[in-house]
Amino acid sequence: MTTVTTTSIPAVKAEGVGKTFPTKGGDVVALTGVELEVAAGEFVSLIGPSGCGKSTLLRLIADLDEASTGTLEIFGKPARAARVDQDYGIAFQQSGLLPWRTVAGNMALPLELHGVGAADRVTRVAELAELVGLSDFVDRYPDQLSGGMQQRVAIARALAEHPRLLLMDEPFGALDEMTREYLQSELARIAAETAAAVVFVTHSIPEAVFLSDRVVVMSPRPGRITDVIETGLGANRAEALRESPEYFAKVTEVREALHGAPVERANER
Amino acid sequence: MTLREVQGPTALPNWLRFVAPVVVGILLVAVWVLAVDVLKIAPRMVPGPAAIGAELALRIGIIGDDMLITGTNALVGLLFGALLGVVLAGFAAAARPIDGMLAPLVAALAVVPIVALTPILNTMFGASSQFGRQAVAAIAAFIPVFINVLRGLRQTRPVHRDLLRASGATGWQTFRKLTLPTALPYLVTGVRIAASLAVISALVAEYFGGPADGIGTAIASYAKSGRAALAWAYVAGAIAIGLLFFLVTSLLERLVTRRSPV
Amino acid sequence: MRRWTAVAWGAAGILAVAVAWELYKFLGPADGFVVGAIAGETGSGVMLLPRAHDRAMPHLWDMVARLFESTSGGDTPPLIVSVASAALLTLGIAAVGWAIGVAVGMLLGLAMQRWRLVEWGLLPWIVVSQTVPLIAFAPVVNVIGNQIDRGGFPWPQWVSVAVIASYLAFFPVAIGALKGLGSPDRIHLDLMRSYAAGYRSTLLRLRLPAAVPYLLPALRLAAANAVVGAVVAEVSIGMRGGIGRMLIQLAGQGSSDPAAPWGPTFGSIALGLVAAGSVALVGLALRNYRRGEATA
Numbered sequence: 001m002t003t004v005t006t007t008s009i010p011a012v013k014a015e016g017v018g019k020t021f022p023t024k025g026g027d028v029v030a031l032t033g034v035e036l037e038v039a040a041g042e043f044v045s046l047i048g049p050s051g052c053g054k055s056t057l058l059r060l061i062a063d064l065d066e067a068s069t070g071t072l073e074i075f076g077k078p079a080r081a082a083r084v085d086q087d088y089g090i091a092f093q094q095s096g097l098l099p100w101r102t103v104a105g106n107m108a109l110p111l112e113l114h115g116v117g118a119a120d121r122v123t124r125v126a127e128l129a130e131l132v133g134l135s136d137f138v139d140r141y142p143d144q145l146s147g148g149m150q151q152r153v154a155i156a157r158a159l160a161e162h163p164r165l166l167l168m169d170e171p172f173g174a175l176d177e178m179t180r181e182y183l184q185s186e187l188a189r190i191a192a193e194t195a196a197a198v199v200f201v202t203h204s205i206p207e208a209v210f211l212s213d214r215v216v217v218m219s220p221r222p223g224r225i226t227d228v229i230e231t232g233l234g235a236n237r238a239e240a241l242r243e244s245p246e247y248f249a250k251v252t253e254v255r256e257a258l259h260g261a262p263v264e265r266a267n268e269r
Numbered sequence: 270m271t272l273r274e275v276q277g278p279t280a281l282p283n284w285l286r287f288v289a290p291v292v293v294g295i296l297l298v299a300v301w302v303l304a305v306d307v308l309k310i311a312p313r314m315v316p317g318p319a320a321i322g323a324e325l326a327l328r329i330g331i332i333g334d335d336m337l338i339t340g341t342n343a344l345v346g347l348l349f350g351a352l353l354g355v356v357l358a359g360f361a362a363a364a365r366p367i368d369g370m371l372a373p374l375v376a377a378l379a380v381v382p383i384v385a386l387t388p389i390l391n392t393m394f395g396a397s398s399q400f401g402r403q404a405v406a407a408i409a410a411f412i413p414v415f416i417n418v419l420r421g422l423r424q425t426r427p428v429h430r431d432l433l434r435a436s437g438a439t440g441w442q443t444f445r446k447l448t449l450p451t452a453l454p455y456l457v458t459g460v461r462i463a464a465s466l467a468v469i470s471a472l473v474a475e476y477f478g479g480p481a482d483g484i485g486t487a488i489a490s491y492a493k494s495g496r497a498a499l500a501w502a503y504v505a506g507a508i509a510i511g512l513l514f515f516l517v518t519s520l521l522e523r524l525v526t527r528r529s530p531v
Numbered sequence: 532m533r534r535w536t537a538v539a540w541g542a543a544g545i546l547a548v549a550v551a552w553e554l555y556k557f558l559g560p561a562d563g564f565v566v567g568a569i570a571g572e573t574g575s576g577v578m579l580l581p582r583a584h585d586r587a588m589p590h591l592w593d594m595v596a597r598l599f600e601s602t603s604g605g606d607t608p609p610l611i612v613s614v615a616s617a618a619l620l621t622l623g624i625a626a627v628g629w630a631i632g633v634a635v636g637m638l639l640g641l642a643m644q645r646w647r648l649v650e651w652g653l654l655p656w657i658v659v660s661q662t663v664p665l666i667a668f669a670p671v672v673n674v675i676g677n678q679i680d681r682g683g684f685p686w687p688q689w690v691s692v693a694v695i696a697s698y699l700a701f702f703p704v705a706i707g708a709l710k711g712l713g714s715p716d717r718i719h720l721d722l723m724r725s726y727a728a729g730y731r732s733t734l735l736r737l738r739l740p741a742a743v744p745y746l747l748p749a750l751r752l753a754a755a756n757a758v759v760g761a762v763v764a765e766v767s768i769g770m771r772g773g774i775g776r777m778l779i780q781l782a783g784q785g786s787s788d789p790a791a792p793w794g795p796t797f798g799s800i801a802l803g804l805v806a807a808g809s810v811a812l813v814g815l816a817l818r819n820y821r822r823g824e825a826t827a
Contacts, residue, residue: 064721083727090725096718100740100820109736113726143822281647289652297656312678314671369540370547380755381803382762385774388782388792393581393588394563396785400578465662472664473763478782485666489767492670504667511662 009076011165011197012038012061016070019056019223029222030056034070036216036225040164043191043198045208045215048258053223054201058169061199062090074165086114088165089158093173095150097142103129103153104138110160128156131190148179155187159194166191166198173203181242184210188237205258209250210237217257227257316498324502332487336506339484342399343464343471343514346406350467351460353407354414361415362422371415379412384470387477402474402483409470410463414456421455422448454526461518468511484510549591556590559583589790597790598797610791614798617774622802624689624773625761628696629754629806636701636753640708644738645730650709661702665760669695669767688770695767696760700753707749711742743820750813754806762799774798 017034020027031053038044046054059065060072063079074082082088089110097106104125111121129135132152142150151171158166172180188211191198202208208215209231217227231250233241241247298318305317325332361368387405394400425447433443475485484507491500564580581587589597598611607613639657643650672691680686715737723733765775777795785792814821 062721062725064724083725086727088725090722092718092721094718096722098719098737098740099822100743110726113728113732113736141819141822281651285648286651289648290655293652293656312671312674314674366540366543369537370544373537373541374544374548377800377804380751380758380807381800382755382759384759385762385778385796385799388778388785389796390581391782392586392785392789392792394578395582395587398578400581404581468662469664473666473759476666476763476766477779485664488664488666492667500670501667504663507664507667508659508662511664512659515662 008040010037010073011040011042011075012036012199013073013076014057014061014070015072017057017060017067017072018069019053019060019065020068031060031067031223032069033224036228038197038199040197041195042214043188043200043212045200045202045212046218047202047205047208047215047254048218049220051220051223052218053220054218055169056223057218058167058199058201062088062167082165086110086161087163088167089161089163090167091151091154091158091169091171093170095142095147095154097150097153097157099142102139102141103134103145106142106153107138107157107160109157114161124160128160131159131193132156132186146179147175148183151175151183152186155183155190159190159196162194164196166196166200168198169201170203172207180204180207181239185237185239187211192235192237205251205254206242209233209247209254210242215250215254217254219258226260229254229257313495314492314497316501320498321501321505324498325505328499328502332484332503332506335482335484335487335503336510338399338482339468339471339475339507340510340513342402342474342483343406343468343510345403346408346471347410347460347464347467347514349403350407350410350412351414351463354411354459354463355418355456357411358415358418358422361419368419375412375415378408379416383409384473384477387474387479391478396479399480399483401479402471405474406467406471410467413462413466414459417455417459417462418452421452424455425451454522457518457522457525461515461522464514464518465511468507468514472507552588552591555580556583556585556588586786586789589793593790594793594797597788598794610794614774614777614794617772617777617795618798618802620689621758621761621765621773621775622805624692624765625696625754625757625802625806628693628761629700629757631693631697632700632753632757633704633750635697636704636749637708639701639705640712641734643705643709644712654709657702657705661699665695665699665763666767668698669764672764673768688768689773691768692761692764692770692773695764696757699756699760703749703752703756704746707745708742711745711749712738714745715741740820743817747810747814747817747821751807751810754810755803758799758803758806762802774802 014034014036017031017036018029019031020029022028030051034053034057036044036057046057048054056065060067061074061079063083067079072079075087077085077087098109101109107125107128108121111124116124125138126135129138132155134149134152134156137145137149142153145153154171155168158168172183175183184207187198191211198211200208200211210233212231215229215231216225217229218224219226229250233246233250302317305315306319357371361371383405386408387401390404391401394404429447429451430443433447438446472483472485475483476489479486481490484503488500488503488507491497491503559580561582561584563578563582565578585593598614599609601607602610602613639653643653669691672694673688676686676688676691676694712734719737719741720733723737728736761773762775762778764770765773766779770776774795778792778799781788781791781795
């Protein structure tokens with residue numbers, strides 16, 4: 001996306017990060033030995049089969065869970081400080097919109113929570129709605145929107161406070177293919193415009209390659225990173241890219257990296 | 270190995286689930302004894318547990334007789350009310366017009382004080398018999414059973430209905446193999462709710478007339494004549510009946526819903 | 532169009548009950564139908580059908596006519612007026628009881644949802660508390676109330692009635708609040724956590740709105756329970772002016788004036804309907820909080 005300067009603080013810096021869950025049948029190692037650096041403004045995807053720890057890693061970065069081992073720094077601070085300082089925005093697979101609030105109300109939620117004044121909120125919501133193309137729908141309720149539109153609201157909400165880091169956990173997973181491709185292009189455009197770093201969890205190889213600067217391949221039991229692949233597809237992600245030979249070559253490379261690691265059908269989490 | 274959801278770093282041990290209410294109970298009893306026997310600040314109407322226990326042991330005979338009367342009224346009411354609820358729910362599920370007529374009536378019945386009907390029912394069934402009280406208990410029991418069974422009869426999932434239709438099942442077969450098993454958990458839930466309501470209704474109905482027996486009238490008359498400990502001993506009997514009904518129907522519900530369709 | 536057909540069927544239902552009543556009076560056995568009676572023992576067996584004669588089951592038109600005759604002869608106002616004023620008084624007391632019960636129930640629900648230990652410790656007792664019959668508490672509350680009143684702090688009888696009504700009302704609210712406040716799914720809780728929102732923010736903006744669909748039926752049930760509690764407490768304490776006492780009084784005259792008890796009975800029914808209807812209006816105002824999240 002944007003060119004990475006080596007002198008700026010990395011958005012995410014993980015060293016030796018691991019997470020173990022105690023269960024009745026003994027400890028489950030969800031993640032181990034994660035070494036990862038995401039530069040400011042870089043788009044990184046985490047891909048792998050179920051149980052490889054990609055969502056766990058995202059949750060650790062978001063300080064929704066605590067790492068068992070290792071250090072994790074977000075913009076040079078510990079994860080908890082980054083959350084308290086609201087350095088990131090997050091979007092989940094289910095849009096997580098509050099059903100009793102309108103689109104505008106949902107987009108304004110983080111602003112309200114952090115004491116942004118009413119007039120400023122109105123302005124910002126208008127900007128966000130325009131950014132995701134939903135200006136005509138700000139007074140609708142979530143149950144009046146399609147799944148794709150709900151996700152767009154969720155993405156707008158994640159961007160409400162100009163975060164330098166976007167965390168996304170399979171946000172397009174519940175959508176049909178056409179809507180998916182459309183939203184991928186939109187996300188690529190938005191990420192470029194806002195110059196935010198993005199950590200994007202996905203199950204889809206084409207999606208990972210289309211969106212990212214680097215694709216991090218993970219595998220389960222124990223959850224770990226097995227490969228990191230540079231896509232080298234440039235800063236401009238147009239639709240035409242989907243037909244290009246370089247794109248297909250990278251998709252193949254990621255697919256082979258995935259299958260090279262043992263792909264055991266672990267239980268869904 | 271399955272990954273269980275972790276409750277977080279502040280997870281409470283499971284045994285606390287049983288210990289906590291017991292501790293609260295002991296605290297309540299302690300405060301009670303403190304107020305009555307030690308500090309002597311309780312009014313005359315609230316005797317200590319020892320006094321109540323003594324009366325209970327002494328009068329268990331007459332208390333038992335009255336428990337039997339009220340308990341029987343509740344049971345008869347529960348059975349008739351549940352039966353009526355099942356039958357009418359069946360009609361309502363089968364025919365829209367019947368549902369249209371019944372739904373508002375039942376909704377209205379659910380919010381009116383049913384025990385207020387006791388004087389009327391006593392007149393209709395004879396004030397010297399238990400039938401009026403049984404009728405009140407029956408009405409109280411009918412409502413939750415009707416509502417729950419009706420809901421249960423409508424809960425068959427479209428995918429299951431499609432399956433049976435594609436397998437060439439007749440209407441009766443579909444009813445027996447799909448609708449009935451789907452509705453059964455709802456029925457037992459309704460019966461559990463109805464059981465507690467039947468007991469309370471049978472008891473409170475005694476307050477509105479009828480023969481001079483049963484736990485309710487005993488509590489009222491002994492409270493009025495100042496024999497507080499005996500009145501509370503009767504209350505203990507009432508609680509015992511209530512708990513019995515609750516436990517039996519809860520057990521039934523547990524057994525039936527273990528393999529309920531999801 | 533569908534709304535009107537529903538209302539029409541509802542009216543048909545009421546009409547059907549009225550017709551059934553008169554039909555039964557016309558066709559039914561004058562002394563009822565008893566199964567399993569033992570000869571010579573009155574009250575034995577099970578009476579499956581009630582007695583149909585005029586003293587036990589007055590004609591509908593007699594009931595209506597009686598409403599417009601004087602309450603107890605002479606100059607007393609028509610029955611319908613006495614019933615209305617008594618019902619209004621009981622409604623007011625029940626409303627106070629409901630408010631107290633809702634407040635207590637909400638506090639308990641909040642505490643139980645916030646601290647699991649409180650839920651584990653208190654919930655079983657709260658459930659058991661509902662098996663204790665009202666009749667036991669009414670005299671106790673009345674006596675304590677009288678003591679407080681004599682001690683200088685005013686405590687009129689109706690306050691005792693309200694307290695007893697609140698005892699029946701708090702339970703559904705506590706349960707509904709507990710369920711509702713704990714209902715938001717993981718994803719919404721994660722969202723609030725990602726916003727570093729504290730307990731109070733999360734409570735105000737997530738848990739309370741999410742609890743509305745659980746609280747509204749609980750509030751309705753609490754209203755109906757408060758009415759029952761008020762009526763029973765009035766009878767138990769012997770409070771004058773309420774509909775409970777009127778029920779008992781006129782029931783006592785049932786053999787000489789069979790249509791009279793139907794006045795306060797209709798009043799009680801109206802009372803329950805009005806109480807529930809008022810809560811339904813609250814539900815109307817909170818419409819937006821009942822929207823479920825629909826996926827495409």
